[in-house]
Amino acid sequence: MDVSTPPGTDDIERGDGLLTVDRERAAAAVRELLLALGEDPDREGLVDTPMRVAKAFEETFAGLRQDPAEILSRTFSIDHDELIIVKDIEVYSTCEHHLVPFHGVAHVGYIPAKDGRVTGLSKIARLVDVYARRPQVQERLTTQVADALVQHLGAQGVLVVVECEHLCMSMRGVRKPGATTITSAVRGQLRDPATRAEAMSLMKAPTSR
Ligand SMILES: Nc1nc2c(ncn2[C@@H]2O[C@H](COP(=O)(O)OP(=O)(O)OP(=O)(O)O)[C@@H](O)[C@H]2O)c(=O)[nH]1
Numbered sequence: 001m002d003v004s005t006p007p008g009t010d011d012i013e014r015g016d017g018l019l020t021v022d023r024e025r026a027a028a029a030v031r032e033l034l035l036a037l038g039e040d041p042d043r044e045g046l047v048d049t050p051m052r053v054a055k056a057f058e059e060t061f062a063g064l065r066q067d068p069a070e071i072l073s074r075t076f077s078i079d080h081d082e083l084i085i086v087k088d089i090e091v092y093s094t095c096e097h098h099l100v101p102f103h104g105v106a107h108v109g110y111i112p113a114k115d116g117r118v119t120g121l122s123k124i125a126r127l128v129d130v131y132a133r134r135p136q137v138q139e140r141l142t143t144q145v146a147d148a149l150v151q152h153l154g155a156q157g158v159l160v161v162v163e164c165e166h167l168c169m170s171m172r173g174v175r176k177p178g179a180t181t182i183t184s185a186v187r188g189q190l191r192d193p194a195t196r197a198e199a200m201s202l203m204k205a206p207t208s209r
């Protein structure tokens, strides 16, 4: 299966505000879908549904209109060149095959650039959100987060691990609730087996709070 970045989704080209959501068109499509399913889109409970769904999709796919470079543009010089890990970042994304959610956590570890500049911790979680709020496959979400940290932050090493349950596997199709998919992407110095093992053990350690 091809999980590379599809044409037209390059972040630099996309930029902020290049894509806007055509709510009327989305709502009309949802109305058509309801008709195709044999529903009555004019009954009381459904009459506002097409526009509601259009707005909900706008939020769910907000990452299509956000620029990861901008999120990582604010950095702090704290002269730190050791491993930093933000773990258990909640992930809500949408499977691009069925347009149903997949949900779980991401753990992101990185070794800052040589100049010791780091990004704010919340920006790591924001970065995950930008890529999660797009039609996705889990593999691409994982590699995009890793590549953004190298590209925009100059990280010398990155390890991203994502663990999710896909509702397209739980509530329909093969119907295997509880099955978890784990993906990882490793870059630079974190390819070193000892450094990678240290990062992995910290990501797996129980959180003491
Ligand atoms: N690799 C990968 N596959 C995914 C992801 N999300 C969903 N899928 C899979 O995408 C595949 C699509 O397969 P198809 O045979 O085209 O679609 P389908 O007939 O609906 O398949 P079933 O889900 O098996 O019923 C399924 O096997 C899904 O489990 C993902 O993030 N990564």
Ligand SMILES: [Zn+2]
Residues within 6 Å of the ligand: 095, 096, 097, 098, 099, 100, 166, 168, 169
């Ligand atoms: Zn799916």
